[in-house]
Amino acid sequence: MEKNVQDVLHKPENPESGSEQEDSGFSNDFSVSQMGSVSSSQSNEAGANGQSEQKDDSCGEVSPPSKAAHGDFSDPVYKEIALANGVINRMTRDELRAKCTELNLDTRGVKDVLKKRLKNYYKKQKLKQSAAAGGPGDSYYDYICVVDFEATCEESNPSDFLHEIIEFPMVLIDTHTLEIVDCFQEYVKPELNPQLSDFCIELTGIAQEMVDEADIFPRVFRRVVAWLQEKELGTKYKYALLTDGSWDMSKFLYTQCRLSRIRYPQFARKWINIRKSYANYYKVARNKTKLSCMLENLGMKYEGRPHCGLDDSRNIARIAIHMLKDGCQLRVNECLYGGEPQSVPISAPLEGAPPPQRPKSRD
Numbered sequence: 001m002e003k004n005v006q007d008v009l010h011k012p013e014n015p016e017s018g019s020e021q022e023d024s025g026f027s028n029d030f031s032v033s034q035m036g037s038v039s040s041s042q043s044n045e046a047g048a049n050g051q052s053e054q055k056d057d058s059c060g061e062v063s064p065p066s067k068a069a070h071g072d073f074s075d076p077v078y079k080e081i082a083l084a085n086g087v088i089n090r091m092t093r094d095e096l097r098a099k100c101t102e103l104n105l106d107t108r109g110v111k112d113v114l115k116k117r118l119k120n121y122y123k124k125q126k127l128k129q130s131a132a133a134g135g136p137g138d139s140y141y142d143y144i145c146v147v148d149f150e151a152t153c154e155e156s157n158p159s160d161f162l163h164e165i166i167e168f169p170m171v172l173i174d175t176h177t178l179e180i181v182d183c184f185q186e187y188v189k190p191e192l193n194p195q196l197s198d199f200c201i202e203l204t205g206i207a208q209e210m211v212d213e214a215d216i217f218p219r220v221f222r223r224v225v226a227w228l229q230e231k232e233l234g235t236k237y238k239y240a241l242l243t244d245g246s247w248d249m250s251k252f253l254y255t256q257c258r259l260s261r262i263r264y265p266q267f268a269r270k271w272i273n274i275r276k277s278y279a280n281y282y283k284v285a286r287n288k289t290k291l292s293c294m295l296e297n298l299g300m301k302y303e304g305r306p307h308c309g310l311d312d313s314r315n316i317a318r319i320a321i322h323m324l325k326d327g328c329q330l331r332v333n334e335c336l337y338g339g340e341p342q343s344v345p346i347s348a349p350l351e352g353a354p355p356p357q358r359p360k361s362r363d
Helices: 002-008 076-089 093-102 111-128 198-204 208-212 217-230 247-259 274-282 291-297 309-325
Strands: 143-147 165-174 179-187 239-243 270-273 334-337 340-343
Touching: 076 111, 093 111, 111 274, 143 309, 165 198, 165 217, 165 247, 165 309, 179 217, 179 309, 239 247, 239 309, 247 334, 247 340, 270 274, 274 291, 274 309, 291 309
Parallel strands: 143 239, 239 270
Antiparallel strands: 143 165, 165 179, 270 334, 334 340
16 A cells, blocks of 8 residues: 555656646655644634634644545545545655645644645645546636624623614735725714723724714615725625624624614625635534634734724634635535524535625615
């Protein structure tokens, strides 16, 4: 079997040029070692909505990724990939980083993130050279639009507290260049509870004067729609919204639309919950997917001010770009039904969000 493994790990005949170096094989002198674990203490973060993140002792390291549960694996290339995966599984973290450096891949991340990155790289190289190639591209969407609202909150929110959006940020990712190409940000004047709590001001960094001078939600939302339309999203380009959890759409936007007496927008009825995508792709427990943990496990640090909606959105976008580079095909996985978030089944037709339209009154 060891001979077969050595035969499989070879240089491709027609290597890809660009950011990935020519040698896509793996050396044959990897030592067998036990998998280590990386953990660090994490604090119990409070969201800008006053919602507490789930407590845990550490961000933890992702568990080993499992084999795909679908597809035709009769082609011999899959045996080669499986053998290569076995070698990768036995590599130490230093060996994984050295191989990533050799292949000009990102060397950041915990051990299992590095393994996933190497496995995906090798799999893509082998499939490109085989008759088994022809699967879906790296991304179905042309653009992914990250949204992370900030909303009114109290230090201890009553069960019937109605959160009002006070910051509307958007960060646009070009999935072909894997770059942030544009941003939108406006503050919003709350009408139900126009006076921000001291807790809310300290948490979000949004001063009372900033919302006093802002427009009410319907006017801001019209400018959001105009901004999306300028990008020709839903008309010329396929796109999807992406959030850090379910609350932004199912709680904040849904509640705000009802308070402002406008219809919930069709283009926001489905979205990518990056926490689900991250947990499923890297095989990590769902309670290890808060923003700080995802960044830490990918070897990144938060940039900006936590609970600033635009900075949060930028950091979420960085995670999404990192996942796309690692081979994750981000897809819509949640939708709004009856005012509640529901999972979108894998078998659902793959489609982009509809063109954004100006909000209509509920009256």
